[in-house]
Amino acid sequence: MRILYGLVILLLASSLSARSAQEYLPPDADPDPGIPTPESVLGWDVGDWHVSHDRLVQYMQTLAAASPRVSIKVIGYTYEQRPLLQLAITSAENQGKLETLRQQHLDGDGPLVVWLGYSVHGDEASGSNASMLAAYYLASSRSDFVNELLDGSVVLIDPSINPDGLNRFASWANSNAGKMPVSDPVTREHIQDWPRGRTNHYWFDLNRDWLPLVHPESRARIVEYHRWLPHLLTDYHEQGGYPGFFFQPGVPSRQNPLTPMENLELTRALAQYHSQAMDRAGQPHFTEEAYDDFYYGKGSTYPDINGSIGILFEQRAIRGQELRTSNGTETFQMAVANQLRMSLSSLQGSWALRERLKAYQSGFHAAMLERAQSRNFSAWVIGDDGDPARARFFLNMLDLHQIEYRLLAETVRTDSHEFSPGHAWVIPVRQRQFGLLEAMMEQRPRFEDNTFYDVSAWTLPLANNLPFATLNRVPSSAAAIESSSGLPPDANSPAWAVRWNQLDTPAMLQELLAAEVKVRVAIKSFSAQTNGGPRIFEAGTLVVQAGIQTPDALQKSHEILGDSAMAGLDVYSFGSTMTVVGPDLGSRHFKLIKPINPLLVGGSGTSAYGVGEQWFVLDYHLQIPVTIVEQQRLDKINLWDYTHLLLADGEYDSITNGLKKAITRWIKDGGILVTINRASSWAESLCFESEPDDCEVVESAITDNEPVTARAYSDFVDDKAKQVIGGAIVASVLDLSHPLTFGYRRAELPLFRRGTTVLEPSNNAYSTPVRYTSNPLLAGYIGDDRLAAFRGQAAVIAEKQGEGLIIRFANNPVFRGFWRGTEKLFINALYFGQVIDPTELPEFEPPPKPEIPRQQ
Numbered sequence: 001m002r003i004l005y006g007l008v009i010l011l012l013a014s015s016l017s018a019r020s021a022q023e024y025l026p027p028d029a030d031p032d033p034g035i036p037t038p039e040s041v042l043g044w045d046v047g048d049w050h051v052s053h054d055r056l057v058q059y060m061q062t063l064a065a066a067s068p069r070v071s072i073k074v075i076g077y078t079y080e081q082r083p084l085l086q087l088a089i090t091s092a093e094n095q096g097k098l099e100t101l102r103q104q105h106l107d108g109d110g111p112l113v114v115w116l117g118y119s120v121h122g123d124e125a126s127g128s129n130a131s132m133l134a135a136y137y138l139a140s141s142r143s144d145f146v147n148e149l150l151d152g153s154v155v156l157i158d159p160s161i162n163p164d165g166l167n168r169f170a171s172w173a174n175s176n177a178g179k180m181p182v183s184d185p186v187t188r189e190h191i192q193d194w195p196r197g198r199t200n201h202y203w204f205d206l207n208r209d210w211l212p213l214v215h216p217e218s219r220a221r222i223v224e225y226h227r228w229l230p231h232l233l234t235d236y237h238e239q240g241g242y243p244g245f246f247f248q249p250g251v252p253s254r255q256n257p258l259t260p261m262e263n264l265e266l267t268r269a270l271a272q273y274h275s276q277a278m279d280r281a282g283q284p285h286f287t288e289e290a291y292d293d294f295y296y297g298k299g300s301t302y303p304d305i306n307g308s309i310g311i312l313f314e315q316r317a318i319r320g321q322e323l324r325t326s327n328g329t330e331t332f333q334m335a336v337a338n339q340l341r342m343s344l345s346s347l348q349g350s351w352a353l354r355e356r357l358k359a360y361q362s363g364f365h366a367a368m369l370e371r372a373q374s375r376n377f378s379a380w381v382i383g384d385d386g387d388p389a390r391a392r393f394f395l396n397m398l399d400l401h402q403i404e405y406r407l408l409a410e411t412v413r414t415d416s417h418e419f420s421p422g423h424a425w426v427i428p429v430r431q432r433q434f435g436l437l438e439a440m441m442e443q444r445p446r447f448e449d450n451t452f453y454d455v456s457a458w459t460l461p462l463a464n465n466l467p468f469a470t471l472n473r474v475p476s477s478a479a480a481i482e483s484s485s486g487l488p489p490d491a492n493s494p495a496w497a498v499r500w501n502q503l504d505t506p507a508m509l510q511e512l513l514a515a516e517v518k519v520r521v522a523i524k525s526f527s528a529q530t531n532g533g534p535r536i537f538e539a540g541t542l543v544v545q546a547g548i549q550t551p552d553a554l555q556k557s558h559e560i561l562g563d564s565a566m567a568g569l570d571v572y573s574f575g576s577t578m579t580v581v582g583p584d585l586g587s588r589h590f591k592l593i594k595p596i597n598p599l600l601v602g603g604s605g606t607s608a609y610g611v612g613e614q615w616f617v618l619d620y621h622l623q624i625p626v627t628i629v630e631q632q633r634l635d636k637i638n639l640w641d642y643t644h645l646l647l648a649d650g651e652y653d654s655i656t657n658g659l660k661k662a663i664t665r666w667i668k669d670g671g672i673l674v675t676i677n678r679a680s681s682w683a684e685s686l687c688f689e690s691e692p693d694d695c696e697v698v699e700s701a702i703t704d705n706e707p708v709t710a711r712a713y714s715d716f717v718d719d720k721a722k723q724v725i726g727g728a729i730v731a732s733v734l735d736l737s738h739p740l741t742f743g744y745r746r747a748e749l750p751l752f753r754r755g756t757t758v759l760e761p762s763n764n765a766y767s768t769p770v771r772y773t774s775n776p777l778l779a780g781y782i783g784d785d786r787l788a789a790f791r792g793q794a795a796v797i798a799e800k801q802g803e804g805l806i807i808r809f810a811n812n813p814v815f816r817g818f819w820r821g822t823e824k825l826f827i828n829a830l831y832f833g834q835v836i837d838p839t840e841l842p843e844f845e846p847p848p849k850p851e852i853p854r855q856q
């Protein structure tokens with residue numbers, strides 16, 4: 001059987017021109033025959049197949065076991081429980097004192113440290129496949145260069161930054177590969193199914209997660225990054241749009257202005273080595289175009305604000321065995337060879353430039369301290385907004401980025417906010433990580449260049465809706481104390497209450513509902529006597545009444561409320577169901593929350609990011625078993641089995657008119673449709689009139705026959721940039737009386753704004769709980785015309801149709817899993833959509849004014 005298997009592989013692989021590891025390596029490599037080659041472990045030559053993650057791990061472990069130059073460590077696990085590997089390669093002698101060398105390096109007097117990171121985008125797989133060759137080369141080569149390099153350096157290899165995505169893609173590429181390679185770009189092998197292998201398990205882009213650190217891959221990596229603080233970090237990708245290989249520098253005018261200019265000079269110096277290596281191989285390449293170093297959440301940009309040099313590489317994607325391109329037929333082997341070439345040129349360049357790189361890093365943090373002193377303020381203060389768990393999410397991010405803060409110990413008043421001791425933190429500007437800290441906190445509204453590869457703003461306190469301010473003096477502070485658990489609930493109480501403003505209350509609600517506990521939500525605020533004294537409770541507070549539960553549910557509610565209090569949620573026990581002020585617990589102002597069963601729509605046409613972000617909130621945070629159905633299969637589904645239909649950003653062309661009619665009937669029967677971005681524009685085409693003709697949209701006739709103002713052809717790119725909203729932060733105002741805003745205490749809420757969706761205003765005066773302010777831009781770039789289009793307009797609209805509801809979001813409230821300030825709007829749509837009452841005023845025609853002769 002084994003022989004037969006080998007024979008099949010041999011037959012399949014035979015039509016490719018196989019290339020042994022030695023053939024990939026430079027001519028002077030002189031590999032030690034005692035070190036296992038990739039092909040000796042895999043059974044095939046690198047480049048013939050796409051390596052699956054388990055085989056990659058197998059090779060790296062075999063290599064580490066055989067070579068005294070290689071040590072290997074599992075730094076964490078992905079959601080799918082794949083190990084995240086880190087290889088440390090250095091001379092055998094250095095291996096014995098690796099920890100000492102690391103310390104010496106951090107003290108500014110150690111070896112060169114280079115970090116090679118591969119294929120953060122799982123379907124840009126040439127990197128991970130090349131990582132085996134790079135590791136083999138360093139482990140086996142007896143050349144003078146490698147001996148000298150390993151005596152004076154530690155090379156860290158992260159062979160697969162995104163194992164779950166790599167594996168998803170390898171399965172696709174291998175299972176669609178033929179015996180005969182197909183270079184036709186339209187064949188199935190080159191076009192992945194939805195969702196592609198680019199992203200991680202929840203379909204997030206890990207190459208945007210270096211700042212927010214939402215995912216285990218990023219969290220494990222950032223710890224190692226700061227443990228090692230490499231001089232150079234390389235980031236190997238693939239691209240589909242350009243004929244040549246890209247390496248940095250990117251567009252110089254789009255480099256983040258917080259990055260020191262010397263970083264660009266060193267990047268240019270390294271580029272000489274890459275260019276020479278590419279020229280020797282006759283490979284076309286380019287720099288200073290298309291890509292940039294602006295958003296610090298990318299792997300090649302985060303190092304730039306931490307004293308390292310980050311370098312992005314972009315090989316043309318083959319996505320299969322070979323591809324017909326404008327350069328001719330290019331093979332996966334060529335792609336792998338290029339990534340290896342750029343790994344070796346990075347090592348050669350950084351070794352040659354080691355003294356400059358070391359001096360740059362040693363001076364970096366001192367330069368940042370100097371920068372801190374030049375700022376006209378001394379500290380940031382940031383409050384918990386009455387929700388310590390949300391603040392903890394933000395502070396945890398600071399911890400991972402090695403940023404220092406202390407608990408505020410005195411009351412601080414600013415123009416807009418009062419910060420209380422114990423409920424706010426002081427982040428002094430005078431600290432080693434000031435560079436990164438400023439990059440996380442700043443609100444930049446103007447830019448040298450208005451084109452952005454990714455978002456133009458990410459101010460993290462705004463994303464978490466935490467009040468913050470700069471201060472001219474550092475207020476008194478104390479060491480942070482461990483957060484204590486709340487009062488345990490009194491099992492004999494007739495009712496318990498939990499405020500909705502806390503980050504973790506929704507997960508507790510879901511747990512209660514899953515245990516068949518009857519939970520009510522306060523529609524009005526009230527005050528009551530509790531075990532913690534008299535308290536005021538806002539609308540949105542959850543109330544569990546003992547008397548209406550089954551014995552099982554009552555038992556469960558004791559457990560869940562008790563566990564929640566232990567975990568830090570404020571759970572209050574009431575002495576009576578009669579309140580002091582406001583409605584009593586048995587009144588109609590406490591509405592029962594029915595369990596929810598949402599249907600999340602995915603599939604081709606939808607944004608996998610957008611669907612993944614909702615999946616993540618529902619599954620990971622709220623622990624709802626969520627059904628995901630491709631829009632192409634939606635007509636086979638009985639919508640009436642579900643309470644919510646969730647449509648993320650995307651095109652919904654597959655939804656036929658017949659299905660649209662079913663959706664409208666389902667809404668009228670009580671279904672809740674929640675739409676985001678382009679899905680919201682799509683939802684505006686649903687027809688609820690009994691006469692469909694009444695829905696015919698009258699296309700506004702194009703009447704402007706005015707002559708177009710002539711523009712230079714070369715102005716097009718800039719003009720287009722002005723029309724793109726790549727990602728900015730804008731201010732909105734909440735109607736705090738609306739159930740969709742329950743849990744918010746301050747009327748102003750920062751929103752993430754991307755794309756150009758503008759909602760059609762509602763005819764109902766009570767249906768716009770969130771509206772952009774008239775001067776909304778808080779941070780980032782939005783062109784004047786685009787900004788004008790949504791000033792003062794609706795950001796969220798919730799309209800009743802029959803028994804049901806349509807909730808349209810102009811923008812994404814769960815962007816990349818770190819916009820936890822707006823996440824609650826989405827969660828409210830899930831749980832509180834059902835308690836929104838109709839708000840149709842009765843028909844009223846004002847009577848004609850009587851003619852009354854004026855007296856006096």
Ligand SMILES: [Zn+2]
Pocket residue numbers: 121124237238
């Ligand atoms: Zn990429």
